[in-house]
Amino acid sequence: MTLSELFAPTDPAFSEAMSTLLEIFHHSDDSQAPYQHQLFAQRLNQSHLPPVGLTLENYLARLATVIPGSSHLASPCYMGHMTAPLPAFTAELSRLVVMLNQNPMKMESSRLLSFLEREVLAKLHRLIYRADDLFYDQQMHAKDAALGVMTSGGTIANVTALWLARNRTCGDNLFALYEQGYRGAVILGSRLMHYSFDKGMDLLGLGAHNVWRLATDEQNRLCLTALEQALLRCKEEKIRVLALVGVAGSTDFGSIDPLPTLAAIAKREQIHFHVDAAWGGPTLFSPRYQSLLEGIELADTVTLDGHKQLLVPLGTGMLLCRQPDLMMAVKREAPYAIRATSFDQGRFTLEGTRPANALYLDAAFQLFGLQGYAELIEANYDRARLMAALIRDDPAFELMSEPVMNLLSYRCIPPHLRGKPLDEAANEQLNAFNVALQKAQRAEGHSFVSRTQRTVLRYGDQPLTLLRAVLLNPHIREQHIQQVLADQQRLGSQIASQLFGGSNGDG
Structure with a gap:
């Protein structure tokens, strides 16, 4: 053409x-x-x-x-990853977003949409921090303030949070840490922290080895004893803690760290407290489940990710800040575009150019409303509890963690191991079996769950292969859950015969 x-x-x-x-x-x-x-x-x-x-x-x-x-991804039998099917209005709205081609980095290249972005961020800030009307009247469109920033996803939001934490501690000069008598710097969080924190520490010049991943308890939450021990070690070795990270919806289990206690410890130690709520943040929409996130309002910064439970397209992440002047710690300028006297959000963002994805959030907020999001969250969390009950009642499966949100980790058990004590050797067989099962289900294509590898407290330190179901699609019904599990049983019988032979592993 x-x-x-x-x-x-x-x-x-x-x-x-x-x-x-x-x-x-x-x-x-x-x-x-x-x-x-x-x-x-x-x-x-x-x-x-x-x-x-x-x-x-x-x-x-x-x-x-x-x-x-x-x-x-829109198939109700696809329960493998944290990417939502999109509501129908998104298709037409995406034409508008793409063809307008606005760049909210600078007011001159987006004009009114720069103000829309700030309004959207204020709605999310209110959801988390619950400030009063006067606060938002004064801060939503204040010049040298930002209630948060839009990013291309949760990873960039988490990296930005670490950037803020470092600059609050020592500016952009790492040598200032050594001048203060420290031998290095770390961030602390559970072993279930997202891998974006490793990337962030690498980019800040501190190295992924300075992400200290601490033990978790039987509910897959950050172990407070392990945290206190790590803080004591940091004091003894003169290591500065840049940030304490709380997870609000781990990617493997949907578990939530004890946020109120972590906030109190961070305040006591004068550490930046960041909550990664990329998955779990929208729980706050639900009157029935919002208490799960008690303490999130005490965080200095919070990550959200729109393409997950907010049901908007990929590339829509957010970092929210409790204090509106916090983003000044990373303020950057450029004479041709982002000037010191400007109103531009690009002063505070790691990315220089990005699409006006706030339009997707605005549409979702206006069309779903508080009630719509509450119904969505509660229905999905209830589906996870239904699936957990089906797994718990079937000897062909083992539930590995009770559902907190709408993520489930479980294993399929081959016939020769059902009802038997599972020692280290049996778990090795189960690992091979569940890897093969997940690959076979993926290859067949009628249904899908993902897999992960984690330790579970009741089995000690042995890494276990776990099947992972994400109950995110609002079209999922009980028959779809049953189909996923039935496919696994059917394929599992075939795989058990192949892996363990005619004796089914007994000999």
Whole structure:
């Protein structure tokens, strides 16, 4: 196609073809194009650009061969990852976001949308910190203040929180720590901290080895005894603690650290307290479950991630700050764009250019409302409890943690190990069995859960392979949960025979 044709209004037939492609995709599952690494690589192996542009018809034909091989996240039997199916209005709104092509980094390149972004952040700030009307009237659109920043996801939000914590402690000069008599700096949190904190410490020049991952208790929460021991060690060895991280919804178990106690310890030790609520933050919408996050309002900073339980597209992360002047610790300027006297949010963000994804959040807030989000959260958390009950009552499975939110970790048990004590050797068999089972279910494509590897207190320090279900899709019903488990039992019988032979491992 010519440049003039590409910039002309889109042919309605093209839009209709795209809608048809999406409709077909959303009514199928991964079995339409089962995952085969070698086959996928062979189908997409051209490294040369076409010499001339394709016609729209030819490009649609290409899309029709590619899209079926994408992950069917909207399928109610896809329970593997923390990416939500999107409400229908998102499709049309995305056209607006993309074609407006606003850059909220600078007011001149987004104008009113810069103010919309601040309004959206104020709504989230109120959800977490619950300040009064006067506070938001004064701070929402204040010049040298920010209730938070938009980021491209939870990882950048967590990295930004570490950036803030470091600059609050010693500015951007790490040598200031040594001048203060410290031999180094660390952050403290549980072993279930997200791996973005390792990235952040690397980027700050402090190294991932200075992320101290501490033991957890039987409820997969940061062990307070281990924390106090780590703090004592830091004092004895003259190591500065830059931040204490509390997890509000771990990626493996959905567990929540004891936030009120962590906040009190951080205040006592004068440490920046950050809560990673990328997964669990929207729990605050639910009157029934919001008490799970008691203490989050005491955090200096909080990470949220919109593509998870807020049901907006990927690339929509947020970092909220209890004090509106905190972001001044990382303020940066540029003479051609982000000037010292400007109103621009780009003064405070790690990313210089980003899309106006606050529009997605604004639409979701206006169309769901408090009641809609409360219903969504409570229904998903109830589904997790239903699935846990089905697992608990079936000897073919072992529930590895009681549901806190809407994540479940469990194992499938092969016939020869059901009802028997599970020692280290048996757990090794279970690890191999559950890895093979998860791969087989993924390859078949009718249903899906992910897997992880963690220690569980009742089995000591032995790493265990766990199946991991994410109950996020509002279309999930009991029959879909039963199908996932039935598929695992059916495939598990076949795999047990292959792995353990005719004796099923007894001999």
